[in-house]
Amino acid sequence: MTQYKIPNATIKRLPLYHRYFQFLKDSDKKKISSTELAEAVQVDSATIRRDFSYFGSLGKRGYGYEVEPMLDFFKRLLKQDKTSPIALIGVGHLGNALLNYNFSQTNNIKIVAAFDNNPEIIGQKINDILVSDMQDLTNLLQAQKIDVAILTVPATSSQKVADQLVQAGIKGILNFSPIRLATPPAVRVHNVDLANELQTLIYFLDNYR
């Protein structure tokens, strides 16, 4: 499968499609029209057709999509046969919420380790996940073969902690701090910037109503 030309925007929609076909399967649906699919995932059908076209001929024009083969396809594409163990760094309010978040509901992402440097938090169990000492970061990440981390530390220490994660061999960081991290090219950082999201939404409301 040639994948290097797939636009980022398409890739970001793949989990959405996967999740919806999983929902259809769970609801015992066998088939869905492209109009219904567009309505359900709130992506227009031309975009869906273009997205799917990167992966060969999925579905037939005027017929819609068969749930089971589509689900199998997205499962394979998103490697749903293997579980991805994730670490979370920084167990403040947001870190706590993410530890309690049910990531694995429709996929096999699982936070398996959490880290903090606060002695009052270290040793606690949150949603069955033990909070470990930052000092044990490298050992524990390597022992558990974790290469993706969620970063929910304060802005003031996020770059320092990111450096530690890179040192420990982490390959991907989901960064919730409002700082843009400097990392080597081999380490991929995705940013979830909550204030930014709100401000962008408000900008659109102010300017495009």
Next chain:
Amino acid sequence: MTQYKIPNATIKRLPLYHRYFQFLKDSDKKKISSTELAEAVQVDSATIRRDFSYFGSLGKRGYGYEVEPMLDFFKRLLKQDKTSPIALIGVGHLGNALLNYNFSQTNNIKIVAAFDNNPEIIGQKINDILVSDMQDLTNLLQAQKIDVAILTVPATSSQKVADQLVQAGIKGILNFSPIRLATPPAVRVHNVDLANELQTLIYFLDNYR
């Protein structure tokens, strides 16, 4: 200012630029080179130049950017002179974390109202924000002139609550539930899908290393 041709990707970066120039001002910096700016916000300088070009000639080639006029520009652009009051619906783990999140650190977004339907949570104050009963939603939103809401209710009730928000006159929703909401065209929904973010990051690591 002509704004209707600005790409969404550019708009999403505006708060980032604004925040960084604010940081420079707070650090008493007067000027920054385009290379330094690119490094700091982790956006390549060609993209920065293109982003800025939508707003006329900001900065001079080979000279860099003067902090104060740039900050003033972004402040005006992002309407930082007015405060945007926000409501949060659904005070679970994530809602709680967002109520404790310091949105107003570098901008004037402020959560001023929170709602839940759980009698044990209603009446609590979290980070000085009173949690009100969902039954008072319409009255309180209108009294406080709130037209943006953060939605952190469980997936099973997010569409129902979104319908109530639309009824109450909300114009923008930042949706954290993994459900894509159906809303009238006049209501803008931005989605922050945490499982999706993680899955996309893992997809990139698996396929583009």
